Amino acid sequence: MDIKRNILLNPGPATTSDSVKFAQVVPDICPRENDFGTVMEFISLELTNLVASSGKCTTVLFGGSGTAAVESILSSVVDNGAILIINNGAYGKRMCEIAEIYKLNYIEFKSSPIDGIDLNELENKIRSYNINEKQYGITHVAVIHHETTTGILNDIKGVGKICRKYNIDMIVDAMSSFAGIPINMEEMNIKYLASSSNKCIQGMAGVSFVIANIEALEKTKSIKSRNLYLNLYKQYSYFKDNYQMRFTPPVQVLYALKQAIIEAKEETIEKRYKRYKSCCKILWDGLDRLKLKRLVKDENASMLLTSIIEPNISGYSFEELHDYLYERGFTIYPGKICSTNTFRIANIGEIYPEEIKNFIEILREYFHEIAKH
CATH class of the missing domain: 3.90.1150.10 (Aspartate Aminotransferase, domain 1)
Structure with a gap:
């Protein structure tokens, strides 16, 4: 069957191959079956392998747009300390909105939407806050990798070096860079990375995921849950034991994502x-x-x-x-x-x-x- 080819020059969902589209045409299956658990296990492992070692990191899957993954991280990993959010576009601003809704202790670091992040200014902001804050310092920094508001690419490697220096966990929204630009989470000092199925991985919209450093993720176990569906640790723990999501996944989209991963590895x-x-x-x-x-x-x-x-x-x-x-x-x-x-x-x-x-x-x-x- 011929499918009309539209070229999507919007920043996602992206244009897909016919083989990814056709991968959705599968027999109906209950997502609680072992056969489907094998599909999700493959997806989780291979997504991790694209940016990290599966021995140190793991991928947690959610049904939902990319914002679901970002909200899952922000609402699940920040406890008593502060989170500094770098805002140089619509998606940095969205992180601030999420932090506001969950009443997180956050600092907004505004940066130019068209020029690079001033790393000296960023470090001074972190140092100043940690000196003046009597009880808790900055425990997390959140940044967009590819800010599609303008097309700027933020220097996450530079931000990661600062985070390493001050023992801060870095959260990266890699929605529009994952599987499109080479990323090494360990080298870049990324503890949590968020992305989705419909950007550079070239799958269909409907799945978001968090690739997390396992050691950092295990430390969030005792943080009081702020929500149900998006709790990162509980989703991780359930999947680790069952190779299933806690709630009904978008079955056909996951089959398409499996095919997209295969094609990404081939290319x-x-x-x-x-x-x-x-x-x-x-x-x-x-x-x-x-x-x-x-x-x-x-x-x-x-x-x-x-x-x-x-x-x-x-x-x-x-x-x-x-x-x-x-x-x-x-x-x-x-x-x-x-x-x-x-x-x-x-x-x-x-x-x-x-x-x-x-x-x-x-x-x-x-x-x-x-x-x-």
């Missing part, structure tokens, strides 16, 4: 990142030829998503541009930064250089059309 994360960067270079060259300006400087860019400053020309509107591209098989996303009008183009997922070349040509046709009027 390798290094080669996938190389493919993504090749697509990005074609995109950037095309944008330069069209005289469309990019928001983030090259040295701070992820090369997985590009924010483009909207052109101030007669006849242009984002809605019309979106519809023009959508009718021709390409989906783009509006901007998310308040200070500048932008639109965003992601080049993650099952996308190849030739398709980006076709996209640039259609983009050129759109601007040619409005110039005639």
